[in-house]
Amino acid sequence: xxxxxxxxGGLVQAGGSLRLSCAxxxxxxxxxxxxxxxxxxxxxxxxxSCIRSSDGSTYYADSVKGRFTISSDNAKNTVYLQMNxxxxxxxxxxxxxxxxxxxxxxxxxxxxxxxxxxxxxSS
Numbered sequence: 001x002x003x004x005x006x007x008x009g010g011l012v013q014a015g016g017s018l019r020l021s022c023a024x025x026x027x028x029x030x031x032x033x034x035x036x037x038x039x040x041x042x043x044x045x046x047x048x049s050c051i052r053s054s055d056g057s058t059y060y061a062d063s064v065k066g067r068f069t070i071s072s073d074n075a076k077n078t079v080y081l082q083m084n085x086x087x088x089x090x091x092x093x094x095x096x097x098x099x100x101x102x103x104x105x106x107x108x109x110x111x112x113x114x115x116x117x118x119x120x121x122s123s
Contacts, residue, residue, distance in 0.1 A: 001025075001026050002024075002025070002026035002027050002098075002111075002112045003023075003024070003025045003026055003114075004022055004023070004024050004096050004097065004098060004112055004113060004114035005022070005023045005114055005115070006020060006021065006022050006094065006095065006096050006114040006115065006116060006117040007020070007021045007023070007117060008020040008021050008117060009094060009117030009118045009119045010118075010119070010120070011120045011121075011122065012086055012119075012120070012121055012122070013121070013122050014086060014087055014088055014121055014122065014123050015085060015086065016086050016121070017082070017083060017084045017085075017086065018083045018086065018119060019080055019081065019082050019083070020036070020080065020081040020083065020094055020096075020117060020119075021078055021079075021080055022034060022036070022078065022079045022080075022081075022096030022114060023076075023077065023078050024077045024078065024079070024096075024098060025077060027098070027112070029053050029072075029074055029077040030053050030054050030074055031053070031054065031100055032053055032098045032099065032100055033050055033051070033052050033053070033098065033099055033100070033101060033102070033103050033104070034050060034051050034053060034072065034079040034096060034097070034098050035047060035048075035049070035050035035051075035096065035097045035098070035103075035104070035105075035107075035110060036048040036049045036050065036070065036079075036081045036094060036095070036096055036097075037094070037095045037096075037097060037107055038090075038092035038093065038094045038095070038119075039092055039093050039095070039116075040091060040092040040093075043092075045095070045107050046061065046105075047061055047104075047105035047106075047107065048060070048061050048063075048064055048068065048081070048094070049061065049064065049068055049070040049081060050070070050103045050104070050105075051070045051071070051072050051079060051103075052102075052103055053072055053074060053079075056072065057103065058070050058071075059103050061105070063089075064083075064090075067083065067084050067085045067086075068081060068082065068083050068084070069081070069082040069084075070082075079096060081094070081096075083119070086119075086121045087121060088121045088122065088123045089121075090119060090121050091119060091120050091121050092118075092119060093116040093117065093118050093119075094116060094117050094118075094119050095113055095114055095115075095116045095117075096113075096114045097110035097111075097112060097113045097114070098110060098111065098112045099111045099112070
């Protein structure tokens with residue numbers, strides 16, 4: 001059974017940091033692209049960052065470039081999202097997702113999703 005489990009969300013003040021984790025099981029981690037998406041109330045789900053596990057290639061949305069860092073520990077089947085200099089507009093539920101293919105921001109292309117973790121940034 002494929003599972004993605006996010007953790008690490010919480011409440012933080014603007015300018016603070018959080019590290020999200022996405023623990024994957026039930027599939028061959030190295031063959032997949034792992035993406036982080038977020039969805040704020042009343043807004044569409046948007047791609048934040050993704051990583052191709054096979055070669056470590058990373059991609060970032062313009063809104064988080066320079067503040068967020070995605071990384072993976074293939075031995076632990078875990079992907080991390082280090083979020084620094086957080087802003088109130090980063091407040092959302094953050095999801096990790098996985099699929100086999102080329103890195104993509106299109107959430108409909110991802111096959112597997114975690115349950116999400118809430119990130120709230122206070123001003």
